[in-house]
Amino acid sequence: MIENITATDFQLGPNLTGKRIVVAMSGGVDSSVVAALAAQSGAETIGVTLQLYDHGSAVKRAGSCCAGQDIRDARAVADRLGIMHYVFDHESQFRNSVIDHFADEYLRGRTPIPCVRCNMGVKFTDLFRLAKELGADCLATGHYVRRVEGVDGPELHRALDPARDQSYFLFATTSEQLDYLRFPLGAMPKPQVREIAQQLGLVVANKPDSQDICFVPEGDYASVVRKIRPEADSDGPILDLHGQELGRHRGLIHYTVGQRRGLEIGGLAEPLYVVRLDPERQAVIVGPKRALAVSAARLVEPNWLGKVQGRKVMAKVRSLAKPVTATLEGEWLRFEAEEYGVAPGQAAVLYEGDRVLGGGWIEETLGVMTAEAA
Structure with missing residues (x-):
């Protein structure tokens, strides 16, 4: 299976001899396979892991990332592949920009998405800086999305496997970041990824996938919020x-x-x-x-990767929601038909076919019943 993967999967040309790839390694099977693909491509490969938190429950929890056993797994994979591996302590940055924000959003009566905030800040911003300091030609990750060369430059597209697609969580990726990023798994089904890991004898081949929010043991987010903000109860x-x-x-x-x-x-x-x-x-x-039906949502802090104003697009307002037809008019995303379950704090991500056009954070909504009463 791995013999079918070529250097062009990293979009750096047909020959990667003399190139350097930094791989973001979380300790899971996906990023480990990306490191393996990079190493066998002919490029010099360096694995980088950010230690983001390390409370006792997370160390023992299967399916977490970037802490405890996960860091040890990433190092074991790097040793197996014969590549350099560095661990950087970003715990304080992660707490300030992701965990504290997560708790504060709940106190504001909003529904946060910490995975997007993590990608926007600690992961991509800091990993970019580290990768460039290491002289890398690109930064590769194990996300299930595709980077497609378009007429006006690289575009972000859904993964070919809809069950694994993570494009909703990467809507805030900027054009500059996309130019430097590579996603070798975007065209692969998960079974193929695990098969590659098994072929190479990687210790993470059968490791469970990450579940829920990585820093929340057993999915009990309320206990995390209470610990950080006792007044939350x-x-x-x-x-x-x-x-x-x-x-x-x-x-x-x-x-x-x-x-x-x-x-x-x-x-x-x-x-x-x-x-x-x-x-x-x-x-x-x-x-x-x-009363849950809304006709429009106002978006703030947008990030656009394509033209969206005044066009009919497909909008996804929750990670598991089906995309619906909508039109962006200024800050307001207006739905063609009333939409349910639209919550402030979540993101609205806009698509044209498989292409991600960008998105923004839902700041407020216009309820159908409110509009009818007016």
């Missing part, structure tokens, strides 16, 4: 759309837009859902499912 009222109190909640961090379970409100004529979170009143606002 403050209770408050559960209000209907008219401001009537229906019950009490146990802290905003336990609720997200669209949630139905866990409200513990009895005697209702119809199911109620979390419509929004109001941190100023420490209130959870609930309403019927119809």
